[in-house]
Amino acid sequence: xxxxxxxxxxxxxxxxxxxxxxxxxxxxxxxxxxxxxxxxxxxxxxxxxxxxxxxxxxxxxxxxxxxxxxxxxxxxxxxxxxxxxxxxxxxxxxxxxxxxxxxxxxxxxxxxxxxxxxxxxxxxxxxxxxxxxxxxxxxxxxxxxxxxxxxxxxxxxxxxxxxxxxxxxxxxxxxxxxxxxxxxxxxxxxxxxxxxxxxxxxxxxxxxxxxxxxxxxxxxxxxxxxxxxxxxxxxxxxxxxxxxxxxxxxxxxxxxxxxxxxxxxxxxxxxxxxxxxxxxxxxxxxxxxxxxxxxxxxxxxxxxxxxxxxxxxxxxxxxxxxxxxxxxxxxxxxxxxxxxxxxxxxxxxxxxxxxxxxxxxxxxxxxxxxxxxxxxxxxxxxxxxxxxxxxxxxxxxxxxxxxxxxxxxxxxxxxxxxxxxxxxxxxxxxxxxxxxxxxxxxxxxxxxxxxxxxxxxxxxxxxxxxxxxxxxxxxxxxxxxxxxxxxxxxxxxxxxxxxxxxxxxxxxxxxxxxxxxxxxxxxxxxxxxxxxxxxxxxx
Ligand code: NAP
Numbered sequence: 001x002x003x004x005x006x007x008x009x010x011x012x013x014x015x016x017x018x019x020x021x022x023x024x025x026x027x028x029x030x031x032x033x034x035x036x037x038x039x040x041x042x043x044x045x046x047x048x049x050x051x052x053x054x055x056x057x058x059x060x061x062x063x064x065x066x067x068x069x070x071x072x073x074x075x076x077x078x079x080x081x082x083x084x085x086x087x088x089x090x091x092x093x094x095x096x097x098x099x100x101x102x103x104x105x106x107x108x109x110x111x112x113x114x115x116x117x118x119x120x121x122x123x124x125x126x127x128x129x130x131x132x133x134x135x136x137x138x139x140x141x142x143x144x145x146x147x148x149x150x151x152x153x154x155x156x157x158x159x160x161x162x163x164x165x166x167x168x169x170x171x172x173x174x175x176x177x178x179x180x181x182x183x184x185x186x187x188x189x190x191x192x193x194x195x196x197x198x199x200x201x202x203x204x205x206x207x208x209x210x211x212x213x214x215x216x217x218x219x220x221x222x223x224x225x226x227x228x229x230x231x232x233x234x235x236x237x238x239x240x241x242x243x244x245x246x247x248x249x250x251x252x253x254x255x256x257x258x259x260x261x262x263x264x265x266x267x268x269x270x271x272x273x274x275x276x277x278x279x280x281x282x283x284x285x286x287x288x289x290x291x292x293x294x295x296x297x298x299x300x301x302x303x304x305x306x307x308x309x310x311x312x313x314x315x316x317x318x319x320x321x322x323x324x325x326x327x328x329x330x331x332x333x334x335x336x337x338x339x340x341x342x343x344x345x346x347x348x349x350x351x352x353x354x355x356x357x358x359x360x361x362x363x364x365x366x367x368x369x370x371x372x373x374x375x376x377x378x379x380x381x382x383x384x385x386x387x388x389x390x391x392x393x394x395x396x397x398x399x400x401x402x403x404x405x406x407x408x409x410x411x412x413x414x415x416x417x418x419x420x421x422x423x424x425x426x427x428x429x430x431x432x433x434x435x436x437x438x439x440x441x442x443x444x445x446x447x448x449x450x451x452x453x454x455x456x457x458x459x460x461x462x463x464x465x466x467x468x469x470x471x472x473x474x475x476x477x478x479x480x481x482x483x484x485x486x487x488x489x490x491x492x493x494x495x496x497x498x499x500x501x502x503x504x505x506x507x508x509x510x511x512x513x514x515x516x517x518x519x520x521x522x523x524x525x526x527x528x529x530x531x532x533x534x535x536x537x538x539x
Contacts, residue, residue, distance in 0.1 A: 020058075020212075021205045021224045022051045029228035031198050034101040034344055034380035044198040047225040052235045058220025059159035059188035060241035065218050066186045067156050070515075071523075074184055075126035077215055081175060081183075082118040084207035085111065092203045096169045099197040101341045101380070106305070110170045117177055117470050121184040124493045130154070131500070133516045133527040137538065138507070148507045151517040154500035156186035157269075158243035159220075161236045163257070165248040166196040166343045167308045173197065174204040174224060177470070177491055178246035178271075183221075185499040187244070190223045192233045196344050198226055230256075237261055237270070244499060245270040248310075248490065251403070251481055258484050271498045272484040273476065275403035276430040277314030277410075278456075278465045281420055281448060284319045285440030286462070291322065294436055295329035298409065301464035303384050306340035307407030308347070311432050311465045314403055317391070317420060320413045330386055330411075331369040338373040339381040340407055348380040351406030355385050358404065364393030365400070365410070382406045391419055401428060417444045424451035429479025429486065432458045432465040455479060457489065 027046045030039040047055075066074075085092065093107045100107075124130050131153040139147035160182040164173030171177065174191050182189045193201035205224035212221045225232055237245050237260045245261050247254050247270065254272030261270035282294055301313050318326065342348040358365055369386040384407040391414045394400050400410060414420055421444070427433070433456040437445050452459050457478030468476050474492030477483045483490070488498045505513055515522050519538035526535050 020055075020209050020219055020222055021202060022047045022055070022226060027228075029195060029198075029226075031099045031196070032345070033098050034348075035341060035378055037345070037379040040098055040199060042199075044193075044202075044226040044228075046227045046229070047232045049235065051225060052232060052239065055190050055220075055223040055225055056159065056236065056239040056241045058218070059190055059223065060220070062188040062218040062220030063156070063158045063243075066188055066221065069186060071125040071128040073215075074186060075122040077211060077217060077221075078118045078122035078125065078180060078183060080211035080215055081208050082115040082122075084211050085115055085118075085175060085204065088203055088207050092170070092200060092207075095203055096197060096200040099200055100166070100169050100343050101378070102169070102305070102343075107170065110168060113470060114170045114175055117171065118175065118180045120470060120493060121180040121496065124496060125184040127525075128516060128523055129526050130493070130496055131516050132502070133525060135517060135527055135529045135538070137530055150504060150506050151508070151513065152502050152504040153514060153516050154185075154497070155503045155514075157499050157501055158187060159241055160187045160189050160244045160246060160499055161233075161242050162189055162191045163233060163245070163247040163249060163253070164191070164194050164201075165310075166194050166347065167305065167310070168248075169194070169197040169200045170204070172248045174201045175208055176248075177495060178248070179208075179222075181495045182244075182246065182499045185496050187499045188221050190225065190236060190242070192236060193224055193226050195226070195228050201226075233257070234260055238264055240264075240266065242268065244268055245272075246490070246498065247272040249274065250405075251275055254484060255481075269498070270484055271488060271490065273310070273431075273490040274481060274483060275310050275405060276432070276478065276482040277401055277403045278311055278430055278432045278434070279401075279424075279427060280313045280316040280434040280436070280465070281424065281452070282316065282318045282436040283420075283438070283441035283444060283448075284321065284417060285438035286436035287319055287322050287326065288440070289438050290436070291326040292329045295326045296333065297464050299330055299333035301466045302409040303334075303337065303340065303407045304466045306342050306382065307384070308343055308405060309466050311468060312403075313409060313434065313465055315394075315401065315410050315412060317412050317414055317423065319417075320415050322413070327368065334369040334384050334386055335372055337371040337384045338375040339371055339378065339383040341375070341378040342380045342382050342406060345380045347405060348382050351382040351404065351408075354404035354406070355382075355408050358387060358400070358408075358410075364397070365389045368411075384408070386411065388413065391415065391423065395423065395426070417441075420444070421447045421451055424448055424455065427452075427455040429482040430456045431476060431478045431482045432456055432460055434460040434463070434465050436462055457482065457486070
């Protein structure tokens, strides 16, 4: 690889320091196995102020080299990271199982998704057309004023700080979608490891460092810092060299980081992907035709991964004339379940508090099904719980629209379909909304669809929202409070757009322009030249 000088990251075995991975420290913490409560070695030190400053300085240095790297070079890096992750897959998955309690099969699947995501971004970087190159050629003869040569494209923002969530220790964590998108765009990445899975983070971080080191990328291309609390994350967001924040996690966490990013002397974008209750609207015709199937689908969807998905259906609207088979199917499914293992003792405790508060706080909410058995093998666990209420009570109790992270769902009964469109219009922002409809519901669909499109990043039809496809057309986003910026997605290839900004070059001579904008089109890219999409050169 040419043009990028490596500044000397030495990659050593597990437990030994890598300069880009901070681990030792005076104050520190251990990962805890949520299934047994056992503390897992080794101890992870919290990063010091000096380590935060060093990571940011090195990322600032690396940003220069990354900005002039080619898409092919970044694609090579992403593919190498994928290869390194696959070579370390067994160790990573075993450690992730101990730290999260997630089943090995799920974690192996998540590794597949993580590697696929890295390779997809490699293809995007290599193709290069994501930079949206536009050229308006000069018109020196134009009167009364000649037109200059105006060319623009997307350029990388600079160092990005990434915060992953606890519920996807691979796909939304150290080498997850945010890291893949930022590296593909040409931005250095500093990850603040999630304290619930530090060992997994370290192993993944080492795989990334091996890749950057073998390919000769600067040390500051990637860094991983640990902390058991919030100080390191806050310091990173406030560091003047950091140019953007990508966060996946709770509403409280996301909003705290948004405030910090906005209150800096130089405010920066904070792309916070937070939680939502992902309302599902079952129209009367669909309920009449498929009551049992819809109930079965919902039971699976809200308990998948112990309900610890940001896309879990938390609220379902059903007609008051819903057949008994719907309620029976849900009661039977949940009654046959045991309490479910959760990611951390803290998440399990917050889940129980949330469910108890909903049961206690609102006289209009009734619990109609609850897991009868307790799984004694799980220390951190939550019982699947179904509650129901009326539409009147739902609309007068705004907290019922909030996410409870875990296996619970609220069923809301409506009297008329007209009420549904009105409720849909008043929703806060959600990651997803879902419609179940049949032909008989036709006349109500258009109004509901129009309302839901305005309140969510993704509208799901006759299916269930849990799970997000990583592809080109995916939108995993939505209006606040689901995310901090509804114009972007955090999943899929379009998420690269968060980490770049348009720059216009006016009358800059060809030889000084990025290759993407040069007249001969040396990369053979599709560009917009004088308003027309073309791969032709200007010569
Ligand atoms: P979390 O508790 O918010 O933690 C996420 C990360 O942010 C952690 O590293 C955490 O560090 C850090 N953090 C949180 N608050 C902070 C603050 N005020 N200052 C600095 N750092 C802060 O979330 P989680 O428990 O990992 O994940 C569960 C939540 O994520 C659920 O609500 C779920 O819906 C949501 N989620 C959303 C998506 C999405 O795509 N939108 C995907 C998955 C999950 P500390 O723990 O040290 O504070």
